[in-house]
Amino acid sequence: MAEELSAATSYTEDDFYCPVCQEVLKTPVRTAACQHVFCRKCFLTAMRESGIHCPLCRGNVTRRERACPERALDLENIMRKFSGSCRCCAKQIKFYRMRHHYKSCKKYQDEYGVSSIIPNCQISQDSVGNSSSGHPTFKCPLCQESNFTRQRLLDHCNSNHLFQIVPVNLQLDEETQYQTAVEESFQVNI
Numbered sequence: 001m002a003e004e005l006s007a008a009t010s011y012t013e014d015d016f017y018c019p020v021c022q023e024v025l026k027t028p029v030r031t032a033a034c035q036h037v038f039c040r041k042c043f044l045t046a047m048r049e050s051g052i053h054c055p056l057c058r059g060n061v062t063r064r065e066r067a068c069p070e071r072a073l074d075l076e077n078i079m080r081k082f083s084g085s086c087r088c089c090a091k092q093i094k095f096y097r098m099r100h101h102y103k104s105c106k107k108y109q110d111e112y113g114v115s116s117i118i119p120n121c122q123i124s125q126d127s128v129g130n131s132s133s134g135h136p137t138f139k140c141p142l143c144q145e146s147n148f149t150r151q152r153l154l155d156h157c158n159s160n161h162l163f164q165i166v167p168v169n170l171q172l173d174e175e176t177q178y179q180t181a182v183e184e185s186f187q188v189n190i
Helices: 002-008 040-050 063-067 073-081 095-104 106-112 150-160 174-189
Strands: 028-030 037-039 083-085 092-094 125-130 136-138
Touching: 028 040, 028 073, 037 040, 073 092, 073 095, 083 095, 092 095, 095 106
Parallel strands: none
Antiparallel strands: 028 037, 083 092, 125 136
């Protein structure tokens, strides 16, 4: 597939990886002067931290770019057409779906650690309500053990449930909502 990608375009598989996070690009943006491409979130974070320079070459980035970087729509379209190999299981996945694949790829999670997504579990106050010290107590949302202070609940979950995979209903962060809207707009335009 890499040969087909190179033959069809001037891109290589490496062009679809962000130089900041080293992952497949998510909502790619391109700097105007040096034409370097980054994940939108990585670029905006770098701009908040470093100011006015390209995170890769230290070239100047305009104030307008820093506030609203130009999307690399050409690259987004190419990522929808071409596949690459998962870096762990070697399964062929469309580049724009690679990050989604990583969330369910057992080999990827074994190699790079459990997904950085934190379960959005409901932590409810016990029916008992307060410990003897007058502080509220909580029930573990994973095993239902009860009567924990906040700190003891954190310690309990870290020691007993750290690698437990729990199906969760995640609330989308701003960047994921943006990416979903972008993907939906492509579906309308196709």
